[in-house]
Amino acid sequence: MLQLSFEFAGDSPTIPDPGAPERSGDDLDRAYSRASDWSKALGKRLGQQIRLVVTDNRSTMLSAQSKGGRLEVRLHHMFLTADEDILEAVGDYLAGSQRPAGTIDCFIEEHRARYVAPARGQSALRAQGLHHDLRAIVDDLAERHLGGRVDVKITWGKRVQPKRRQRSLQLGTYLPDEQLIRIHPVLDQPWVPSFFVEAVVFHEMLHHDMPAVVKSGRRHYHTNAFKRRERSFEYHSAAEQWEKENLWRLLRGQ
Secondary structure, three states, X not given: OOEEEEEEXXXXXXXXXXXXXXXXHHHHHHHHHHHHHHHHHHHXXXXXXXXXXXXXXXXXXXXXXXXXXXXXXXXXXXXXXXXXXXXXXXXXXXXXXXXXXXXXHHHHHHHHHHHOOOOOOOOOOOOEOOOOEHHHHHHHHHHHHOOOOOOOEEEXXXXXXOOOOOXXXXXXXXXXXXXXXXXXXXXXXXXXXXXXXXXXXXXXXXXXXXXXXXXXXXXXXXXXXXXXXXXXXXXXXXXXXXXXXXXXXXXXXX
């Protein structure tokens, strides 16, 4: 696991040897500089000493706890690519406000597929679920919306116990290097309607069909063109409404 530690005390962070996997000097310099900015800003915002630990965790993206009279903040390295509004949201969240949680969750959802490493030793692909056949859904959506068969793999992910107070779920991810869509197994239940599973799968198929657009050195995934095509799905509005009404049940894993 990549783990870079930055300790904030006074005017500048102390940067110990990260012991990280091989990276270019420029990459490390940029990471150090960005993490230094974060540690200073969070320390000033919270009015206390900060130990900032940058991780490559696959599950917990942001956490904090008091240790030895200072606050240890652990955050995924994807945050080092974020704009100032996300930095401010993290600061507000750590200060005790729950209002920015949705903003942070959306940022994580948008960047998870690119920055979160897949679990090692993945088992064979499993598209046929107990109640929904993902391969059949992909092929049907391809015929209806993408002009024929789409060369993308799809599988149900591994079931993970929801965390307490969890507010969101990553229902689908697309891994471009593997050309693989992974769908959260909580959707493979009889009470989850087919049109909602289709909506989640269609979203990830669009990521396969529409690579990120790079502007000013930043990757944009959910562009206006992407959103227009997503709305072309027949049950897009119905799926959005169903998710609002049933997200609490999905979070419980029932």
